[in-house]
Amino acid sequence: MKLGIVGLPNVGKSTLFNSLTKAGAESANYPFCTIDPNVGVVAVPDERLEVLGEMYHTKKIVPATIEFVDIAGLVKGASKGEGLGNQFLANIREVDAIVHVVRCFEDENIVHVDGSIAPLRDIETINLELIFSDIEILERRIAKTTKVARNDKSAAKELVLLERLKGYLEEGNMARSFTAEDEEEQEWLESYNLLTYKPVIFAANVTEDDLANDGADNSGVAEVRAYAEKEHCEVFVVCAQIEQEIAELDDDEKKMFLEDLGLSESGLEKLIRASYSLLGLLSYLTAGEQEVKAWTITKGTKAPQAAGKIHSDFERGFIRAEIVSYDDLMACGTYTNAKEKGLVRLEGKEYVVQDGDIVLFRFNV
Ligand code: GDP
Numbered sequence: 001m002k003l004g005i006v007g008l009p010n011v012g013k014s015t016l017f018n019s020l021t022k023a024g025a026e027s028a029n030y031p032f033c034t035i036d037p038n039v040g041v042v043a044v045p046d047e048r049l050e051v052l053g054e055m056y057h058t059k060k061i062v063p064a065t066i067e068f069v070d071i072a073g074l075v076k077g078a079s080k081g082e083g084l085g086n087q088f089l090a091n092i093r094e095v096d097a098i099v100h101v102v103r104c105f106e107d108e109n110i111v112h113v114d115g116s117i118a119p120l121r122d123i124e125t126i127n128l129e130l131i132f133s134d135i136e137i138l139e140r141r142i143a144k145t146t147k148v149a150r151n152d153k154s155a156a157k158e159l160v161l162l163e164r165l166k167g168y169l170e171e172g173n174m175a176r177s178f179t180a181e182d183e184e185e186q187e188w189l190e191s192y193n194l195l196t197y198k199p200v201i202f203a204a205n206v207t208e209d210d211l212a213n214d215g216a217d218n219s220g221v222a223e224v225r226a227y228a229e230k231e232h233c234e235v236f237v238v239c240a241q242i243e244q245e246i247a248e249l250d251d252d253e254k255k256m257f258l259e260d261l262g263l264s265e266s267g268l269e270k271l272i273r274a275s276y277s278l279l280g281l282l283s284y285l286t287a288g289e290q291e292v293k294a295w296t297i298t299k300g301t302k303a304p305q306a307a308g309k310i311h312s313d314f315e316r317g318f319i320r321a322e323i324v325s326y327d328d329l330m331a332c333g334t335y336t337n338a339k340e341k342g343l344v345r346l347e348g349k350e351y352v353v354q355d356g357d358i359v360l361f362r363f364n365v
Helices: 013-025 047-055 085-093 119-149 153-170 183-191 219-230 240-247 251-260 267-278 303-308 312-316 326-332 335-340
Strands: 002-006 034-036 039-043 065-070 097-103 200-205 234-238 281-287 292-298 318-325 345-347 357-363
Touching: 002 013, 002 085, 013 039, 013 065, 013 097, 013 240, 013 267, 039 267, 047 281, 047 292, 047 326, 065 267, 085 119, 097 119, 097 219, 097 267, 119 153, 119 219, 153 183, 200 219, 200 267, 219 234, 234 267, 240 251, 240 267, 267 281, 292 303, 303 312, 303 318, 303 357, 312 318, 312 357, 318 326, 326 335, 326 357
Parallel strands: 002 065, 002 097, 097 200, 200 234, 281 357
Antiparallel strands: 034 039, 039 065, 281 292, 318 345, 318 357
């Protein structure tokens, strides 16, 4: 899973990205790495793993991860090739979802590219670049499809969709709010990999003072919230600078620091969790003496496909899954107790795996 951090220059993208990767790199239990300077792998915080680690007497804990990409350089005119604009847009095309950082903090020492703090204007500037880039993709597709549409009914139908979609974007809309008329249209829509179709979370970057009441006194945050509500997107309020400071602390110091600020978890933890649910993801768990591990699946995944995440043999030879929910296991204290109480279930091919299921797969080799 890959998330791209976008936003205008000087809004706090790199600060946020650095604190994300730093927080990861310094957490001793987790195997992290930085793939390249702009890509960082971050663990999805999950307290259940530590608890299971103790229960199964293993120190090897493997969390689910998300990749974050710092996509700098998106400016007005990017879609027209300003700066290295087109290259940055291409980077966004590779991510599963977008974290759009919006500057809601005043600081006269840090220049705003457009001269003033105006979150809605900034959002629209970025959106417009994404829309232009998508229109270009659609135009290319239209040219290709037009050629075959004369002798091909399906292509003719797709052409109608493409034209309608292009018109929709030209009115300043995002593809994610476009309504496909049937399943076939929906499949096409998904296949274009449009930037404005990708799910987005807004990160409103505020000062430390605005953090405690979640940006309630910040008119910029209110603007972002109103916009996001209209677009059915999530907003989360963060202070990138504080996150960077928090990322430098060890776990105990961090807890105290957050308590002082009146917070229960860091903004990054919130962001990572929000991204996970935004993407419709959940974790099932495997636990044993060798390791405790979280596996990422999308909501609605059935047992054999979930098994396939571990190994394709597990999916091919799937017989059934032995499952206990994390909560049931905790309530019973041990696996044996859970079994005696009938809470360890045998599930078949049609079972939809749930978040926090602890799973043991039975399969034929
Ligand atoms: P980017 O261009 O969007 O990647 O922005 P940077 O992360 O490089 O940040 C630009 C400047 O703003 C840096 O000097 C940061 O230290 C500063 N900055 C980032 N976040 C905050 C914040 O929450 N509050 C304040 N006052 N400054 C910030």
